[in-house]
Amino acid sequence: MTEFESFAVELAAEAARVTLPFFRGDYAEENKAGPGAFDPVTQADKEAEAAIRTLIAARYPDHGVIGEEYGEDRPDAEHVWILDPIDGTRAFIAGLPMWTTLIALRVGGRSSVGAISQPYIGELFLGGPSGAVLTRGGQTRPIRVRACERLTDAVIATTAPEIFTAPELGAWTQVMAAARLARYGCDAYAYAMLAMGRIDMVAETGLKVWDWSALIPVVEAAGGEVTNWAGGPVSGDGRIIAVGDPRVRDQALVAFRRGAQ
Structure with missing residues (x-):
């Protein structure tokens, strides 16, 4: 250490x-x-x-x-x-x-x-x-993230549907409908579960720098990835997608990019 x-x-x-x-x-x-x-x-x-x-x-x-x-x-x-x-x-x-x-x-x-x-x-x-x-x-x-080839097999999470704008909520709803299981109410603990290999994707919006800065090293050190809703680096808009397997994010990005417009 x-x-x-x-x-x-x-x-x-x-x-x-x-x-x-x-x-x-x-x-x-x-x-x-x-x-x-x-x-x-x-x-x-x-x-x-x-x-x-x-x-x-x-x-x-x-x-x-x-x-x-x-x-x-x-x-x-x-x-x-x-x-x-x-x-x-x-x-x-x-x-x-x-x-x-x-x-x-x-x-x-x-x-x-x-x-x-x-x-x-x-x-x-x-x-x-x-x-x-x-x-x-x-x-x-x-701890280590787990492999997940398909969004249809994924466990996903977000804090609450109320955090999203109408277009963002539409994107989340579309992704949630495709996933195996979705959970609400975990806040940052969801990212810990992703790093531990229990959750496959967390998507959120409106996060401040103190909300996401600690999450990135934990997820990345466990083998995961954290990007914005376009698949690029996290920025000031607070839109976050964390995944254990990038294949899940790639399948969800079509909807999330639409919601980010």
Whole structure:
């Protein structure tokens, strides 16, 4: 394990120390959205990100940080940590253990280390130069995506149909109709299951940089691929397709390209 991979594990442990006492407990909660919308943030989100930032500043004071709750600090640095202290805040509020902490290190503009942590069930998925691994119960083992030749055999996932625009929803519905099984509500945990070989494709839209930066190293280190809806590099539009087998993506791209127009 590299120095930065080890530090990502340390940061995930610090986030768990902060978030777990709040989960299924009492905490302050705010709605960041305007009237008629709901974009929640909790005391756990804020305190966890603050704790992670404190560790980064102490260990690597020249590194930048981008976080969902406290914005950017030296985002143009060579090394930038990208944080989502609780991805899946709605699940957190509902007491469902589908939320995760996402931690990424971007080096030279590219995500090189990613951690997806679900501390309540005790799982940490780590991806980077050393490969992709799952740590659970004190045991660490390699993880790998699975082969899937046809979309009709694929298990696919997205967070919720409400995230899509009308054209995007049409594309997703077409792909979902062809797939063997589709699941909702997993947030970033779906990407961990893809890296583990349980899900074959995850497609989403509207993701921010803190939503997807940690996912790419985990999926890629496990042998998968992450692209935009046109099959190119992930960009600012937040449209993501992650696959374990590119043959599944290639079959779905006709619909997704139409939805991206």
